[in-house]
Amino acid sequence: GNSVTQMEGPVTLSEEAFLTINCTYTATGYPSLFWYVQYPGEGLQLLLKATKADDKGSNKGFEATYRKETTSFHLEKGSVQVSDSAVYFCALDRDDKIIFGKGTRLHILP
């Protein structure tokens, strides 16, 4: 079946550190892939997306590339800020349903 696996949290980094949150997926065909972010006390927001192989989604300094050969969609940011502290969810869209990973809580220390 379709599923998303992302790295366990929490992840704690210092400000300006490099961030990688790993995400791999299992799906039939070619799903669209997403990263959603949930800031403290807020609802989910789409951070970035990619709809086909080799697409790179980017937003707010975050990037993720759709790698079909490794079935991965890892989230990266070159220099994190305290304001990036949130829970990040990797997700895929298949058959009009979105399937989420378990989420990774990110803490950025000043």
Added chain:
Amino acid sequence: SAVISQKPSRDICQRGTSLTIQCQVDSQVTMMFWYRQQPGQSLTLIATANQGSEATYESGFVIDKFPISRPNLTFSTLTVSNMSPEDSSIYLCSVDNRGVTEAFFGQGTRLTVV
């Protein structure tokens, strides 16, 4: 994009009672969904709210426990019936338009059952 208003934002309820959560969208949308996010967990799809017909429930969720209405293309309700402490979660409404590869979420309803 779509703006989603979800009410109430939070509630504390007695076990055995029911709570109805409302989801209002500022534009007509094809698909509306209800998710549950248990403490420290990911989002789990409860059901797809179908306009003018019965909702489509995912495995492990039943209509008697989570009745859903969708009277038109901009509004849906989810009722959590006969609540127990295990129902304490965040419930989120989500919308999606066919052909648009992006889903939008409401702010969620944080439910605590005591």
